[in-house]
Amino acid sequence: MRRVLKHCILPGLFACIFAGVLFAQGPGTLVFGLSGNPDTLDPQKTAGTLTFQVVKSFYDTLVEPDQSGKIVPALAESWSVSPDGLTWTFRLRRDVVFHNGQQFTSKDVKATLDRIVDEKTASPKRSEFSAIKEIRTPDAYTVVLSLSQPYAPLLASLASGWGAILPSDLIASGHNFAAEPVGTGPFKFEKWIRDSRISMTRNDKYWIKGLPKLAKVEFQIVPERAVQVQGLGVGSIDALEFVDPDDLPILQSNPKVTIKKELTSLIMVMAMNCSREPLNDLRVRQAVNYAIDKQVVLDVAYGGGKIGSTFLDTGNAYYTDFSNLYPYNPEKAKQLLKDAGVGNREFTITVPQNYPLHVKAAELMQQMLAKVGMNVKLQLVDWSTWLSSVYSGGNYDFTVIGHTGKLDPDGTLAGYGAGRYVKWYNATVDAKIKEATTISDFAARKKLYTDALEIMANEVPFVYIGTSYRYVGTRSNVFDFRMTPNLDTFDFRWTEMR
Amino acid sequence: MNFIKYAAKRFLRLILTIFIISTIIFFVIRVIPGDPALVIGGVDASPSDIQAIRAKLGTDRPLSVQYVEFLWSILRLDFGRSMISDEPVISLILQRFPLTFTLAVLGLLIGILIAIPLGVLSAVKRWSGWDYLGLVFSQLGMAIPSFWLGILLLLLLAIKFPIFPLFGADSPAGLVLPALSLGVGRAAILLRHTRASMIEELSKEYVVAARAKGLPESVIRYKHALKNALLPIITIAGIEFGYMLGGAIIIEQVFSLPGLGRLFLYAIYQRDFPLIQGGVVFIALIFSLVNFVADMLYSIVNPKIRLE
Numbered sequence: 001m002r003r004v005l006k007h008c009i010l011p012g013l014f015a016c017i018f019a020g021v022l023f024a025q026g027p028g029t030l031v032f033g034l035s036g037n038p039d040t041l042d043p044q045k046t047a048g049t050l051t052f053q054v055v056k057s058f059y060d061t062l063v064e065p066d067q068s069g070k071i072v073p074a075l076a077e078s079w080s081v082s083p084d085g086l087t088w089t090f091r092l093r094r095d096v097v098f099h100n101g102q103q104f105t106s107k108d109v110k111a112t113l114d115r116i117v118d119e120k121t122a123s124p125k126r127s128e129f130s131a132i133k134e135i136r137t138p139d140a141y142t143v144v145l146s147l148s149q150p151y152a153p154l155l156a157s158l159a160s161g162w163g164a165i166l167p168s169d170l171i172a173s174g175h176n177f178a179a180e181p182v183g184t185g186p187f188k189f190e191k192w193i194r195d196s197r198i199s200m201t202r203n204d205k206y207w208i209k210g211l212p213k214l215a216k217v218e219f220q221i222v223p224e225r226a227v228q229v230q231g232l233g234v235g236s237i238d239a240l241e242f243v244d245p246d247d248l249p250i251l252q253s254n255p256k257v258t259i260k261k262e263l264t265s266l267i268m269v270m271a272m273n274c275s276r277e278p279l280n281d282l283r284v285r286q287a288v289n290y291a292i293d294k295q296v297v298l299d300v301a302y303g304g305g306k307i308g309s310t311f312l313d314t315g316n317a318y319y320t321d322f323s324n325l326y327p328y329n330p331e332k333a334k335q336l337l338k339d340a341g342v343g344n345r346e347f348t349i350t351v352p353q354n355y356p357l358h359v360k361a362a363e364l365m366q367q368m369l370a371k372v373g374m375n376v377k378l379q380l381v382d383w384s385t386w387l388s389s390v391y392s393g394g395n396y397d398f399t400v401i402g403h404t405g406k407l408d409p410d411g412t413l414a415g416y417g418a419g420r421y422v423k424w425y426n427a428t429v430d431a432k433i434k435e436a437t438t439i440s441d442f443a444a445r446k447k448l449y450t451d452a453l454e455i456m457a458n459e460v461p462f463v464y465i466g467t468s469y470r471y472v473g474t475r476s477n478v479f480d481f482r483m484t485p486n487l488d489t490f491d492f493r494w495t496e497m498r
Numbered sequence: 499m500n501f502i503k504y505a506a507k508r509f510l511r512l513i514l515t516i517f518i519i520s521t522i523i524f525f526v527i528r529v530i531p532g533d534p535a536l537v538i539g540g541v542d543a544s545p546s547d548i549q550a551i552r553a554k555l556g557t558d559r560p561l562s563v564q565y566v567e568f569l570w571s572i573l574r575l576d577f578g579r580s581m582i583s584d585e586p587v588i589s590l591i592l593q594r595f596p597l598t599f600t601l602a603v604l605g606l607l608i609g610i611l612i613a614i615p616l617g618v619l620s621a622v623k624r625w626s627g628w629d630y631l632g633l634v635f636s637q638l639g640m641a642i643p644s645f646w647l648g649i650l651l652l653l654l655l656a657i658k659f660p661i662f663p664l665f666g667a668d669s670p671a672g673l674v675l676p677a678l679s680l681g682v683g684r685a686a687i688l689l690r691h692t693r694a695s696m697i698e699e700l701s702k703e704y705v706v707a708a709r710a711k712g713l714p715e716s717v718i719r720y721k722h723a724l725k726n727a728l729l730p731i732i733t734i735a736g737i738e739f740g741y742m743l744g745g746a747i748i749i750e751q752v753f754s755l756p757g758l759g760r761l762f763l764y765a766i767y768q769r770d771f772p773l774i775q776g777g778v779v780f781i782a783l784i785f786s787l788v789n790f791v792a793d794m795l796y797s798i799v800n801p802k803i804r805l806e
Contacts, residue, residue, distance in 0.1 A: 037764070039538075039582045047540030122554035124543040178584050194593060195756035196666055222665050222754045226649060230657050236664045354767070384532030384769045392536055392548075403541070411542065 028215035030478065030497060032490070033228045033237040037195045037221050042178040043164040044116050047124040049404065049488065052161030053241070054219060056489035057200055058099075059164030059183035060207075062090055062109065062143075063155060065407055069317070069485040071159050075104065075184065075207075076143075085150030085440060092141040096207045098167040099188045106137035111168035113145075128157040128411075150438040152445065156408030161489060186212040186493045195221055211493045232257055232473050238497065239481055241490065243471040244357075245303025251473055260472045261304075265313040265405020265486045267412065268302060268358075268465040270349070270365055273396055275423035278342055285460045287336035288398075289326040291372040292365055292463050301361035303471060308464035310457035311403075311416065313486075315467060317442075318409045318449045322457035333372040346375045349398040350390050353380035358400045361465065365400070391421045402468075405486040409449055410437050416456065424461035428452075501797065508793050512786045516779060520572055523778045524565060532769040533557070534581045555581050557771070568775065577776030582768050587776035590761060597667060598757040601676060601749070602742035606735060608681025609688050614731070616685075617692025621700065621727075622719060632689055639686025648679040648752040665754035676753040680746055684738050688731060695730050699723040740788070744781050 038051040043059060064074040073079070076090040096104035113135050116123050131151035136144040147154070157163055170182055181189045184207070187200035198219040202212055220237060222228045229247045231237035233254050243251060243259065251257045270292070278284045294307040306314040309322040347369075351362045362378055369376045376398070381389065390396045406412045410433070416422070417429030432452040436445045457464075474481055477498050482491040535551040543551075552558040556567075571578055577587035612635075620632035655675060656664040663672045699705065700723050708718045747759035758777070765773035 039768070040584060042584075045584065046538060047543060119550055120554070122547075122551045124539040124547050124551065126547050126550065127544040193756060194590070195760050196754070220665060220754070221756075223760075224649075224752050224754065227652065227665060227752065227754065230653070231664050234657055234660065234664070382532075382767055384534075384537055384767060385530075387536040387541070388533045389531045391541060392533070393531075406542075415544075 030217045030238045032219050033240045034219045034221050040178040041181045044123045053489045057187040058181040058185040061163040063159045086147050088145040090143045096184050099182050102167045105140040106143045108168045109143045110135045111171045112166045125162040152440045153408040153410040213496045238475045240473040243473040256476050258476050261469050263315050264470045267313050267403040270400045270463040271422050274461050281340050283336045283340040287333040289460050290329045290333035293328040294465050297361050302468035305466050305468035308466035310453040313405045313467045320450045330372050347397045348379050350379045350396040351400050352383050352386040354383050362400045407486050422461040429455050519782045534769045537768045578772035580773045582770045594758045594761050604677035605680030606739050609684030612685035613688035617689045620693040621696035636686040636689040639682050644679050644683050645748040645752050651675045676749050695727040699727040
């Protein structure tokens with residue numbers, strides 16, 4: 001018995017263990033560390049960033065942003081908009097097939113758009129398509145959208161993850177896209193073990209010839225930050241989308257890891273509830289702005305970035321700098337607080353605890369506000385509570401949050417001036433933002449947005465902390481991993497492992 | 499006849515327990531702040547979009563209607579669909595259950611394998627080197643948080659000496675370190691109880707009588723005393739096992755394992771009402787059924803219980 005144990009069972013057991021470790025991934029496979037499990041893989045039933053980051057590889061959109069953020073043709077090889085802005089015509093590519101073998105035609109575009117605007121789908125992005133009055137398909141490769149009113153942001157919606165085109169026959173048969181995505185994208189869905197991993201293989205019939213270069217991508221869901229970092233360090237993970245600034249020293253000292261620093265499209269803010277006393281007093285909001293050293297907050301909490309001065313990401317083409325308005329000046333802050341008679345009143349910064357960077361930023365700002373004599377305490381809440389109580393319920397004084405960038409400024413600005421969660425009302429701003437959606441000329445739109453953003457910069461319903469950097473970590477043999485500008489989705493089409 | 503009456507009574511109690519638990523969880527998750535429609539819609543959805551999502555989820559209807567519907571579905575053992583992922587709750591739970599079950603069994607097995615021999619040795623050789631070793635181990639085992647031990651094990655056996663995988667449970671090797679991290683904590687608790695229980699048994703009169711009869715010491719210890727000493731240990735092990743079936747959230751998080759703990763944790767974060775309800779009822783059902791079966795077995799072995 002002992003012999004059997006010694007010569008057969010034990011070596012066998014160890015062989016199994018080692019084989020499991022060594023052959024977990026095949027050659028040409030990129031293992032991507034994902035911090036969470038996407039809620040669903042259906043691009044039209046969620047607003048979750050994780051979903052869009054993953055499904056970007058399964059689907060294509062009619063148009064898409066290039067690396068500079070400019071919207072360029074994708075499934076549509078060209079498009080035109082009538083002078084009155086009411087008729088949009090898209091000419092489709094003829095060489096595209098879905099993963100299930102179905103040829104891509106105008107029928108699919110119509111079925112997809114119908115699905116989004118159908119109330120039964122309950123898409124969180126439905127409003128973005130509500131200007132579409134009619135969808136016509138004069139032939140298999142032409143789609144004509146008739147709008148009820150001119151609506152320039154539509155192009156950005158069509159280029160975003162939720163504009164993903166689904167095959168019409170599967171829509172008709174009620175296919176479960178949430179669990180089994182089928183698109184025209186560079187990779188075909190293979191398997192999803194919830195909370196563990198998502199595998200995808202190259203789509204050999206992808207319409208951009210020669211792409212994608214990788215044979216396989218595996219999203220490994222690793223929630224623990226320490227494990228992500230160690231995994232990248234030893235090569236169990238080939239790429240990480242987000243490296244916490246605190247972990248940079250360990251990874252930067254590893255010669256087999258490359259860290260790329262890029263400006264995100266996030267708008268980091270401390271929002272103020274302008275309907276509450278004394279934050280409804282402009283002087284108090286100005287004092288809070290003078291009291292915050294934005295660069296310190298960015299550097300210490302967010303790993304650096306460019307300070308902001310109004311409600312748009314600093315790299316945005318529509319951004320205008322107003323940073324001369326409220327430079328760091330604690331003395332001026334004290335004076336303004338005194339003038340406004342704030343006294344020892346207690347304020348609360350409510351922060352979602354699932355974002356450790358925002359918590360750190362809130363702690364810093366709490367200290368900075370204490371220095372000018374404000375009595376501020378910190379309250380941590382979970383994400384759902386934050387959404388319902390703070391964001392939707394308006395039950396807060398201050399909150400720290402990062403707004404994700406959008407392809408079109410309307411995605412960021414719509415509704416401000418008309419009482420979105422900061423409860424700040426300004427009819428001029430509201431009117432300018434609305435008017436800008438009806439114009440497609442860049443210069444004319446920029447003029448309107450600049451006017452609105454200047455008022456927002458002056459009246460400060462927020463402390464505009466700025467736009468942070470992102471640190472993307474890859475193994476040194478990974479080349480050309482891209483993140484889509486503004487959308488922050490993963491683009492593996494050009495990625496190679498050498 | 500007596501047995502049938504007793505079994506029926508117990509079964510009614512089980513139904514009542516499940517009913518009370520489902521009612522409590524139904525209302526608790528709706529009283530605390532949070533709205534699944536806002537989680538799905540995110541910060542950019544318009545109020546009309548959020549309203550459409552609520553209508554689809556059915557959360558816009560009166561609470562009483564939702565409650566009756568929920569009770570009716572529980573009666574049919576239908577847990578509904580997840581609000582967030584739109585997948586059937588029962589299939590989400592059953593996908594995770596095998597892993598959590600295996601992990602709990604392995605964790606308990608490791609716990610028992612360490613605790614019982616060391617606990618018995620501690621009791622038999624009181625205040626010897628073995629006893630001190632046992633005491634130090636149980637003190638450490640209880641003081642060290644399992645996530646910390648987990649990270650240490652990963653650093654040593656997955657990074658420094660890459661014997662085990664860093665994450666996931668694709669191969670059986672992936673379960674070794676998590677089971678070990680879980681088992682050490684269980685072992686520490688069980689060891690304490692084994693030692694105390696064994697010491698108590700060894701001081702009882704039947705042991706003195708056995709010694710007087712001239713029975714060998716090994717027979718007294720391992721055949722008579724240990725058998726009796728193990729009874730309370732089995733009860734405690736059972737409770738520990740039940741606790742681990744609910745998912746060892748922290749261990750699953752550290753080792754990136756797709757178990758029940760993480761499923762339920764995120765369900766709570768996202769206010770996924772059907773999934774939280776289904777999870778709680780599922781676990782309560784398993785607990786109650788195990789208890790029910792144990793009660794029945796007890797009453798067969800010891801018919802006196804039925805009369806009490």
